Amino acid sequence: MALIINGPVKSFCYRRLQYLSSKFQMHILLNEMKEMAAQKKVPHRDFYNIRKVDTHIHASSCMNQKHLLRFIKRAMKKYPGEIVHIERGRGQTLKDVFESMNLTALTSAWTLWTCTRINPAEIFIKTDNCVHGKYFGHIVKEVMADLEESKYQNSELRLSIYGRSRDEWDKLAEWAVNHKVYSENVRWLIQVPRLYDVYKIKNTLANFQEMLENIFLPLFEATINPRSHPELHLFLEHVVGFDSVDDESKPEHHIFNQESPLPGNWSDEDNPPYSYYLYYTYANMTVLNHLRRRRGLHTFVLRPHCGEAGPIHHLVSGFMLSENISHGLLLRKAPVLQYLYYLAQVGIAMSPLSNNSLFLSYHRNPLPEYLSRGLMVSLSTDDPLQFHFTKEPLMEEYSIAAQVWKLSSCDMCELARNSVLMSGFSHKVKSYWLGPSYTREGPESNDIRRTNVPDIRVAYRHETLSEELQLITHAVRTDELDGIDEEDTLTMGPLTGQR
Ligand SMILES: [Zn+2]
Secondary structure: OHHHHOHHHHHHHHHHHHHHHHHHHHHHHHHHHHHHHHHHOOOOOOHHHOOEEEEEEEHHHOOOHHHHHHHHHHHHHHOOOOEEEEEOOEEEEHHHHHHHOOOOOOOOHHHHHHOOOOOHHHHHOOOOOOOOOHHHHHHHHHHHHHHHHHOOEEEEEEEEOOOOOOOHHHHHHHHHHHOOOOOOOEEEEEEEEOOHHHHHHOOOOOOHHHHHHHHHHHHHHHHHOHHHOHHHHHHHOOEEEEEEEOOOOOOOOOOOOOOOOOHHHOOOOOOOOHHHHHHHHHHHHHHHHHHHHHOOOOOOEEOOEEOOOOOOHHHHHHHHHOOEEEEOHHHHHOHHHHHHHHHOOOEEEEOHHHHHHHOOOHHHOOHHHHHHHOOOEEEOOEOHHHHOOOOOHHHHHHHHHHHHHOOOHHHHHHHHHHHHHHOOOOHHHHHHHHOOOOOOOHHHHOOHHHHOOOHHHHHHHHHHHHHHHHHHHHHHHOOOOHHHHOOOOOOOHHHOOOO
16 A cells, blocks of 8 residues: 555556557567468467457346347246236236236337336346246356357356355355256356445344355355255356455445454444455455365355446455456556556456446546556456347457457457456366466467467567566665655666666
8 A cells, every 4th residue: 555655666667557558569560460470370260269258247137138128028928927026925927017017018128127116137137036036047048058159258157145144155056056057158256245234234234244154154064065055066166256346436434454343343334345345255265265175176266346446445455365356447547556467467357348338438448558568458248238239248348349449350369368367267178278388488378279369479478577577576686676665765767767
């Protein structure tokens, strides 16, 4: 926190980032033709048939509006008599619900969504409702079938665990197993909404510790004795990690420091701050991971929404605790953090179409800048139900980015390769998609026949990063950063430029 507001450090990092942008421009001037030629030499491989992963997408909105509307119409024909809603102890059928809404002929999906007393989302895109998530299961299966048909597109869908009660995991797992919502093209992430304050006010929870226990105890139990939660054990095979979600711009009334109460003593009605949620998720997940590793089970990673809006310090927590993050928009205003995310190659799943609707216009989105500097960025859709029109939302996302920012075919393939690297798909799958040496450094990690990324691009990224790391370690060794605490006494001259 002190570093990111330190004047000299800020200007140092700002200059390094500017340098990285200019250096990339130079690389393109010199090597664009070579990159293109290398790509053309690879037979049967182009942007369409390289693997790409939608690294950030919510399951409850993974379908587009047209798909959902058609699904609802089909459900009305097929199950008109099914009880889908209980009001004052009386069951209402699907037919009743739609008649009560004066919607005998559905024409537009969105008017339906906005004007009604009973939210159709409750019926169609929830896992835990009157029909036990049957419709949601079916529609997710349809999305999965589309992904499988497209073959090269994959998704990391988010499902919610709220931490309100101990049986949420078993119910969710039961839904997944009963409806066979499983696909080779899909992995799950569990999103935990930061809603402690809401449950506390309703008296559902006594303190924050209870929320943590509701989220983590079933996972410990299923790890220690899989037979105690058979469905959960199966479901967890396809879960790769945790996400933390909510509006980051909500005001925070506390700072997380040594004086903060432990979760068992957090019985305030106020919500704990972002960093508190992230830290305790990380801490519990880490203990769980040790246990899982010892038992030969796969481990989880933390991949929160971070830096979409709100205070910059969310990105500090994200940097320290996360495998990678979603959004990272605010790094554009924080040169020190942006440089750190670059040096550590922390992945950033970016969704410019979603940002465009909610927080930042498309033209001001920092993605092309991050990409040129060599940050580990990927493209993701976030919320196709709201933002996309076609059956292939991820391709739509890439296509718009390519047009607006004039991305080259090499840039696109680099983004796609990043998305696979960042994703939670297994080592075996990644080896198949990217080449068996993908974990090595530099061009030997790359197999252009699979990734369609020219070695020359991978080599450029590797050399550039190595130089920056060397610069930093050299600077530290020669104590040149020593005076940096005494603000403004040090000019950053000797550290920048050519050395
Ligand atoms: Zn999101």
